[in-house]
Amino acid sequence: MPVAQPLHPSHHKSLMHEAPNHFRTLAPRNGLHRGQSDNYSGLRPEAVKSNLLRGASADLSEFIWPKDQWPSVSHNDFHMAQELPTVxxxxLHHGSEESREATAKLLVKTFSEWGFVQVINHGVPTEVIEKMQNQARNFFDLPLEQKEKGVASSTSKHEGFGYGVESGFYYAGKPWIDRFQCRWSPVCEIREPVEKVFSPTDAEEFSTSIEDYNGRLDKLAMQILELTAQGLGLPSDTFIKPFNGTAGDCIARMNYYPPCPLSSLTLGLGAHTDPNLLTILSQCKVGGLQVCKNGTWISVKPKPDTLIINIGDTFEAWTNGRFCSVEHRAVVNESEARMSLVYFASPPSKSVIQIPEQLITAKHPLRFRPSFTWEEYKSHLFKRHVGGNGVKTSKEWLRLPAPTSHT
Incomplete structure (x- = not known):
């Protein structure tokens, strides 16, 4: 996968003059060379054990972003007048048809206005979520040399997956994030890298936990797709038909954000929209997710037993813009590590995604390609990112006229 591109050195230098004093005191005393991240002074152990420092400069200047992208709202500022809605x-489990219809319409309203929603009573047991979070924490607590056994080589069929992968997005600076990512479906590829990292017993426990957790999210994703179709006045199977009874093309990811001495100058992940269909996220007790609502960044307060679901570009196009794929980002802080579990759901790569005729009206004229495949959009994304284009321009492809092959 392509990697994030650092700023030009001259830009680093100019920004450092405006950086807080705590940044300028990070330079180590012992003549650090590139790649020797274990010798950084002034960094908490959680950061030193992370792959994100491999190859970093001694002053961490590549992590400084342009000033106009520095976070304006802290990770724990939850005092905005508006809060992410909860549904x-x-x-879904024991309601009447009337109450289910009301829930479906509320979900549609929220996805139309926010693109994000918090859900409770979602059917994923608390103990399943907590067990997966504990397993993820156990992974990131391992020594760096142990975690790096899970790195996929450039010649591996798993390239782009495993430990330490990049997001594939180009940002204006290097994100302060460590991660582990595996393909979940159509073929589960979690066990192979995990078995290189853990002992046989621990690998089995980790793999079983993530398979249980993501298996339940498969079911939840299908339920959300059925509910949203119902709420839009469409047949309930409209958005699940292309899956043909499978989980589609899904990815499981663990994100880890160590304490960061540059928290006012960098981001864990820059502003972006997700290209896929649906994203389901579970975050730990430390805040960091921020959603852009009408040009204002809003911090999402972590809540027990709550999952966060957001619309991706593919679903925005599929609904002809009735749902919105909105920008979000991850901010970091100086004192606490943050972790999130992310499930990216997409339809099977070659299944045709066709905008329902009912969603093309005089009030809502056609705005996106009337039909396309997830594989076509992924191919476009890869080409755009290799070419150095930004994360905010990718979904323009979806707004172009339909390819001749689908007309």
């Missing part, structure tokens, strides 16, 4: 999904 109770208990009607």
């Amino acid at each position: 109770d999904l208990s009607d």
Whole structure:
């Protein structure tokens, strides 16, 4: 996968004059050379053990972003007048048809106005979420040399997966993030890299936990797709038909953000939209997710037993813009590590995604390609990113006229 591009050195130098004093005191005393991240002074152990420092400069200047992208809202500022809406999904399991219809319409309204929603009573047991979070924490607590056994080589069929992978997005600076990512479906490829990192017993426990967790998210994703179709007045199977009974093309990811001495100058992940269909996220007790609402960044307060679901570019196009794929980012802090578990759901690569005719009206004229495949969009994304284009321009492809092959 392509990697994030650092700023030009001259830009680093100019920004350092405006940086807080705590940044300028980071230079180590012992003549650090590139790649010797274990010798950084002034960094908490959680950061030193992370792959994100491999190859970094001694002054960490590549992590400084342009000033106009520095976070304006801290990770724990939850005092905005607006809060991310919460939808109770208990009607999925024991509600009447009328209450289910009301939930479906509320979900559609929230995805139309926010693109994000918090869900409770979602059917994923607390103990399953907590067990997966504990397993992820155990992974990131391992020594760096142990975690790096899970790095996929450039010649591996798993390239782009495993430990220490890049996001594939180009940002204006290097993100302060460490991660582990595996393909979940159509073929589960979690066990192979995990077995290189853990002992046989620990590998089995880790793999079983993530398979249980993501298996339940498969079911939740299908339920959300059925509910949103119902809420839009469409047949309930409209958005699940292309899956043909499978989980589609899905990725499981663990994100880890160590304490960061540059928290006012950098980001864990820059502003972006997700290209896929749906994203389901579980975050730990430390805040960091921020959603852009009408040009204002809002910090999402972590809540127990709550999952966060957001719309991706593919779903925005599939609904002809009725749902919105909105920008979000991850901010970091100086004192606490943050972790999130992310499930990216997409339809099977070659299945045709066709905008329902009911969603093309005089009030809502056609805005996106009437049909395309997830594989076509992924191919475009890869080409754009290799070419050095930014994360905010990728979904323009979806707004172009339909390819002749689908007309």
